Amino acid sequence: MVPTHLARHDFAPWQAVLVGGARSGMLPSNAISTYGLTETGGGVVYDGVALNGVAMQLIAGRILLQSPSMARTYRHTALPLQDGWLDTGDVGVMVDGRLRVQGRADDLIITGGNKVWPHVVEQRLREHPLVRDVAVRGRPEPEWGSIVCAYVAPVSPTNAPTLEALRHHVKETLAAYYAPRELVVVDSIPRTALGKVITAELPQ
Structure with missing residues (x-):
């Protein structure tokens, strides 16, 4: 099951x-x-x-994995293993002996x-009553160097939240640097069938 199905x-x-x-949030x-x-x-x-x-x-x-179920190769290229370990490209931390995935290294x-x-800001912005869906990049x-940009699909297209309102909402629970400095209002957030944001299809 993927998080999209839960909703x-x-x-x-x-x-x-x-x-x-x-990432499934709550x-x-x-x-x-x-x-x-x-x-x-x-x-x-699991958990x-x-x-x-x-x-x-x-x-x-960075998270590295070894598994007896690991693929042996891609169709045209070898699997990029390092002494039998696969670099997942994801970043995580261990909390009380359990892996907590923070996100893709490239997304930081x-x-x-x-x-x-981004997922930390997205989770907070989803709690705003005027936000239907959101992606942060x-x-x-x-x-x-980089600024936090929020792509927001509002609940009502005629009543989109303002950047100031979203910044205030984020800063109520997170450090100020998490608050978006740019807002792009969109009709919908482009996603794959698994619910992942298609970054290339977000407005540039």
Whole structure:
């Protein structure tokens, strides 16, 4: 199951639901968060704990995996393993012995020397009553290096939130540098079938 399905269907009667494929934010009590890649044959880490036979390690924050289900090769190129380890391209931390995925290494926004993970800002902005959907990305800026830009699909196209209102909303619970410095109002956020934002289709 992917997070998009959670919003569209009622899974309360189910004993357990495996959720993977994208960052899911707040999960229902019967959901189990899974982490893995196509190369690992799907989820190999459940609720932050590696399955039997699966090994994981963090090097400079990057998540590396070993798994008996690991693909042997791509169709035309070899799998880029390092001594049997696959660099996932994701960044995470260990919290109480469990893996917490922070996001793709390429998604990290460094603004004025501060590190901002887009999903943290997105989660807070989704709590604003005028926001239906949102994506956060970094945009190059000479003074700050990058700035936090929020792409917002409002609940009502005639009543979109202002940048000032969103900045105030974010700063109520997060450090000021998390607050977006730019707002782009859109009709909808382009997403894949798995609910992942298609960054290339966001307005430039």
